[in-house]
Amino acid sequence: MKKVLLLFTALSLLLVFSLPAMADSHCMDELGCVEVGPDEPIVIASILAMSGPASFYGTDSLGGIELAILGRDGMLLGRDIELVEEDSHCAAEGGQAAAQRVAADESIAGVIGTTCSGAAQGAMPIISEAGMLMISSSNTSPSLTNANADEGGTYYPGYFRTAHNDLFQGAMGAQFAMEVLMTDAVATIHDGDPYTEGLAVVMADTFASMDGDVVFQGAVSKGDTDMSAILTEIAASGPAIMYLPVFVPESEFLISQAANTPGMEGVKMMTADGSFSVTFAQNTGDAAVGVYMTGPHVAGDAYDAFLEMWAEEQPGGTEAPPSGFHAHAYDGTNLLLDAIEAVAVEMDDGTLMIGRQALRDAMAAVEDYSGLTGMLTCQEESPYSGDCATGTALAVFQITEAQVNDGEWPPPIVWDLSMASSMGEG
Amino acid sequence: MFRNKSGEFSWVDFTIDVLRVLIVLAVVVGAWNTLSSGRISLAQWVNLLAAGLSQGSIYALIALGYTLVYGILLMINFAHGEVFMAGAFTTFFFAEALNRTGFLNEQPLLAILLMILFAGLVSMTVAVLVERIAYRPLRGSPRLVPLITAIGASFFLQYAFRGLYGSSFKAYPQVRALQGAVQIGDISIPVAQIFVFCSALVLMIGLHWLVERTRIGKAMRAVSENKEVARLMGIDIDWVILFTFGVGGFLAGSAGVINGLFRPQGVNFYMGFIPGIKAFTAAVLGGIGNIPGAMLGGLFLGVIEAIGPNLVLAGLGIPGANQLKDVIAFTMLVLVLIFRPQGILGERLSETKA
Numbered sequence: 001m002k003k004v005l006l007l008f009t010a011l012s013l014l015l016v017f018s019l020p021a022m023a024d025s026h027c028m029d030e031l032g033c034v035e036v037g038p039d040e041p042i043v044i045a046s047i048l049a050m051s052g053p054a055s056f057y058g059t060d061s062l063g064g065i066e067l068a069i070l071g072r073d074g075m076l077l078g079r080d081i082e083l084v085e086e087d088s089h090c091a092a093e094g095g096q097a098a099a100q101r102v103a104a105d106e107s108i109a110g111v112i113g114t115t116c117s118g119a120a121q122g123a124m125p126i127i128s129e130a131g132m133l134m135i136s137s138s139n140t141s142p143s144l145t146n147a148n149a150d151e152g153g154t155y156y157p158g159y160f161r162t163a164h165n166d167l168f169q170g171a172m173g174a175q176f177a178m179e180v181l182m183t184d185a186v187a188t189i190h191d192g193d194p195y196t197e198g199l200a201v202v203m204a205d206t207f208a209s210m211d212g213d214v215v216f217q218g219a220v221s222k223g224d225t226d227m228s229a230i231l232t233e234i235a236a237s238g239p240a241i242m243y244l245p246v247f248v249p250e251s252e253f254l255i256s257q258a259a260n261t262p263g264m265e266g267v268k269m270m271t272a273d274g275s276f277s278v279t280f281a282q283n284t285g286d287a288a289v290g291v292y293m294t295g296p297h298v299a300g301d302a303y304d305a306f307l308e309m310w311a312e313e314q315p316g317g318t319e320a321p322p323s324g325f326h327a328h329a330y331d332g333t334n335l336l337l338d339a340i341e342a343v344a345v346e347m348d349d350g351t352l353m354i355g356r357q358a359l360r361d362a363m364a365a366v367e368d369y370s371g372l373t374g375m376l377t378c379q380e381e382s383p384y385s386g387d388c389a390t391g392t393a394l395a396v397f398q399i400t401e402a403q404v405n406d407g408e409w410p411p412p413i414v415w416d417l418s419m420a421s422s423m424g425e426g
Numbered sequence: 427m428f429r430n431k432s433g434e435f436s437w438v439d440f441t442i443d444v445l446r447v448l449i450v451l452a453v454v455v456g457a458w459n460t461l462s463s464g465r466i467s468l469a470q471w472v473n474l475l476a477a478g479l480s481q482g483s484i485y486a487l488i489a490l491g492y493t494l495v496y497g498i499l500l501m502i503n504f505a506h507g508e509v510f511m512a513g514a515f516t517t518f519f520f521a522e523a524l525n526r527t528g529f530l531n532e533q534p535l536l537a538i539l540l541m542i543l544f545a546g547l548v549s550m551t552v553a554v555l556v557e558r559i560a561y562r563p564l565r566g567s568p569r570l571v572p573l574i575t576a577i578g579a580s581f582f583l584q585y586a587f588r589g590l591y592g593s594s595f596k597a598y599p600q601v602r603a604l605q606g607a608v609q610i611g612d613i614s615i616p617v618a619q620i621f622v623f624c625s626a627l628v629l630m631i632g633l634h635w636l637v638e639r640t641r642i643g644k645a646m647r648a649v650s651e652n653k654e655v656a657r658l659m660g661i662d663i664d665w666v667i668l669f670t671f672g673v674g675g676f677l678a679g680s681a682g683v684i685n686g687l688f689r690p691q692g693v694n695f696y697m698g699f700i701p702g703i704k705a706f707t708a709a710v711l712g713g714i715g716n717i718p719g720a721m722l723g724g725l726f727l728g729v730i731e732a733i734g735p736n737l738v739l740a741g742l743g744i745p746g747a748n749q750l751k752d753v754i755a756f757t758m759l760v761l762v763l764i765f766r767p768q769g770i771l772g773e774r775l776s777e778t779k780a
Contacts, residue, residue, distance in 0.1 A: 053696040056593040219749035223700035225689045228477035230748035236465045249692035283597030322594045
């Protein structure tokens, strides 16, 4: 009996002492909290294409993330920032597998990823279910922010992106081709990737809605090097402009071989940000001169400072960013870290509580954030649910001899949306 | 028709015969529609043929490596596409250097010869190392073992080169002497394509001479015929096999440079994968293990890929015909496997060899 009494007293004492602590650690967030102990680092994850042919996009974005962390000396709220890297292979299955590993780690506060839209479609159901959020620096497929499943939308709560939606870019290409270049017949080419196909379709639809003639809609396969067959077919359909929003190196093959294809003389060329890479003009050679491309327009003192920092730190062993999404990754990482900073609550014992729903709300509330990629405002309305880029940081560029011969990058801007609105007013 | 050897009705034979008729019908109808619509002119067809022949000669050079190794070891060296990549990727830096000093445009012929030799040697080294390290210790084990090892070696090489040279796409410098086109009437054929075809031809004649006219060639043929008897005749089998891998590697490396001068873009660590698969298809098409078969299979595949989509698929009204280029290539492979499993020039192999 004595023993039982002793045990009871001990247990009740334990309960009394632990009560305040329990009340303290109680998480009020409906999706749960990330608990970061007093000596533990704040953990974020990246899900990027780090292997396979698209891996230079992954290297590019990872550099942006690393520099954003370095820009804060690797510290947030007095703790180290730890980055967990996962590889999505630029494929739905890869995205799914990476997301499963990330979701299993409760210490991860948020994710930067994915590189490819296809991988996001595999990853987002799992990330969303786990209550986490993911910010992409280079997904541009319209379906990812469209909540309407009947229209093919695949939006999941917790998804955000700093990359621009293709709805902006494809329509912009059509508007430029129609109103500025005054071309009336377009041929579009994609490569089967949801990203390039989406762009080609948006461009063709917009062009047709402006009473333009879509004379050819075709596709090449990734890995094709001989484009003579499709170019012959295009020459036979007689377009005034060829719109090829495909990736390098397929765009390089298409443009350089079009120069040798009879019937393609005088056909204008326009590509998109899948080819927006420093080496595009030099690799394509003389045939690239005069080619138009839509892509992210990132400039200004802050960006110059960023490039200097890149050259100094050389993330991933690269001297300069290998593609055009590093600034988006930098902005995305900063948005995530800012949101963590804003919602984290420090307990008496030094534990940090980061509410997962609060984190999503903080991201959704971002308004007029001045990033490297222009003004960012995260929207909630479908088809732009989670779209933080507003399309103002897009422009049409034209390749000149300076890009081909001297490797200057980026090419000069010939048009952007501000010119479109002034044209409309005039 | 519809009867097997013992004269009974067989559903399998019936289905295959129906398939045969349908395919011939589809090809004829598609081609007829396209030709009668007159969308594509004669000059354009000749252009497509020329492009197909040059692409095909590159497939053929790589296919020879598959076929040489298969002929001797009955093994499919799936890492061969990466051997091609190794030479092409490494020589990119050599070509850049030659271009920067101006040598490439001053002495194009000599420079290209140097590049081919350089790439050949790099690829040869890689091929020989792979044989020595990854395949030789497994000789005599079940046939699946070296096959899986080859796939592993393929990944290893890809990522080793990615680590060495990075992941961004590069492009060969464009040689001025290869720009422009030869004009015959209203047909113009790019000089680069003529160059590709001729240099591939020279290399193939060289290989033919090596196999048929030299001592080591005789040894190669003997080993391919029967390893045990060849060993008894005093032939150093290990050396002959190593030599065969080296020759295949050399051809793949030179194909890398020829490909780079003809289609300069797209140089990266992954560039060997698709040509490797296509060349393997070409080798099977021509009859794997058969040297003229690989050459013919390569050229045939190149031409089919260039002409097929526009001639047959577009004529049948299939949308996005050009995206189906690979479908044509691999359908050819399936058809050959159904109707002529030994390939165009292949001999019927006995159970032990097949």
